[in-house]
Amino acid sequence: MAGTELTSGWKVPCEQCPLRAYEALRDFAPEELAFVRQFKCSELNVHAGTTLLLEGNNSAHLYTVLNGWAFRYKMLPDGRRQILNYVLPADFVGLQASMLNEMQHSVEALTDMMLCVFPREKLWDLYRNHPTLAFDVTWLAAREEKILNVGRRTAIERIAFLLLHLFMRAEQVRLTKGNTLALPLTQQHMADTLGMSLVHLNKTLKRVVGTKTVRWKPKSLEILDREALARIATYDLVDRQARPFI
């Protein structure tokens, strides 16, 4: 794995897992918690820029994000990078490697991160002995975000959609303060997400800011008028229903 591993030596006990505070996640039954506790094998702390998983590899573990941001991406043969989506706290990383024996994309940390490590051999125990948890795993797999990228939309629509989408996801895990969010993406990340050039992204982002629906500074996003922003995005505001793991 590239990047530095920060080993704290101390493990957060599952009873104090920071994820348990999120109301979007369901409560565990006591026996589920007991199982998950022995399921967890260690904690991993990494710096921003670390490659967590590499496309094509299968050696990986299965992680749950405790905090920090990451992104999933593919490198195209011509050297460009396509970002597929973003990883936030409570998301899984590495399920594909565990299920399919091979990652179909890479994952890189956007910020320093804290991850909870599950040994993939125990995934099978989970299926055999904890069908409720197995169901949750499938639920998460079925729900994984796709298609930020969809179809014939103009640059301004897609940027508005991306900002709104990220803000709403961050909101679900309490990363926002009122209408502001510490958003760790650079403009290059956005461009690589939306499949457009950096230059055009920059110009069009300024047009979005010009509508007074958002404020944007290098590591900070503020939503000023959510409905208007959604109207620019064309997309209907979808309720992302919450249902839970860990």
Next chain:
Amino acid sequence: MAGTELTSGWKVPCEQCPLRAYEALRDFAPEELAFVRQFKCSELNVHAGTTLLLEGNNSAHLYTVLNGWAFRYKMLPDGRRQILNYVLPADFVGLQASMLNEMQHSVEALTDMMLCVFPREKLWDLYRNHPTLAFDVTWLAAREEKILNVGRRTAIERIAFLLLHLFMRAEQVRLTKGNTLALPLTQQHMADTLGMSLVHLNKTLKRVVGTKTVRWKPKSLEILDREALARIATYDLVDRQARPFI
């Protein structure tokens, strides 16, 4: 459900399930087969054009495709249609509705189809009593095709990729005869898949045909030079590893 339902009255017994012929799919243990047999509740035959599932609905069943083609799509607020991917025999339809209680896209039959119907209440039994099958379900969910659409590629690259992708998927379920495939898509479907205008798709498709790597006629696709086509698509030829359900 829109469209006509063709009820044959006769149900294919699971032992004779047409899917069992595909070598890409793993064999069942006898007890798995026994379970699946009582799991199945009926068979559904529909005409081309039938809407199998509608975005936002949850009333749906869970289906396995026995034969025929379908496509998953979303309608955009401005009336355009974005096709997300295609459904072939042995694929699941409606897993999202069963797991998430709400479809995030619609599904329409491209040809006449034969589907195997599972009552979603029994999905829970499956998780409780057949962890191997539950594992397979998750496997399928994790594997679901995404991103035909990815990033900044030219029209000719994306068309070449789409043709190759569809051909290879069809090959896996023995829908091809040598280098030819009865491909039920119209040019409008391709345009809606790739997010480009019908006119531009048409012109660029002819450019692809001009390279002599494929032959295309309204309902038929023939691959003349797979490697050259892959080179046009830019994409590396990915081995799509097979592992199995039903």
Next chain:
DNA sequence: CGACTTGTTGATGTACATCAAGGTACGTGG
């Protein structure tokens, strides 16, 4: 302090959308 990463802006070319028209095949009712 320079080296580097990130953001900003203008000039030029092109891949694509849109508009507009027409062509071919197939089916249906008279």
Next chain:
DNA sequence: CCACGTACCTTGATGTACATCAACAAGTCG
């Protein structure tokens, strides 16, 4: 059988959203 509609494919003309190239400015870091 023909007249007609409808679905699908084809082709040319025109405009624009975007990529690419090329600089430069501002912030950050060892």
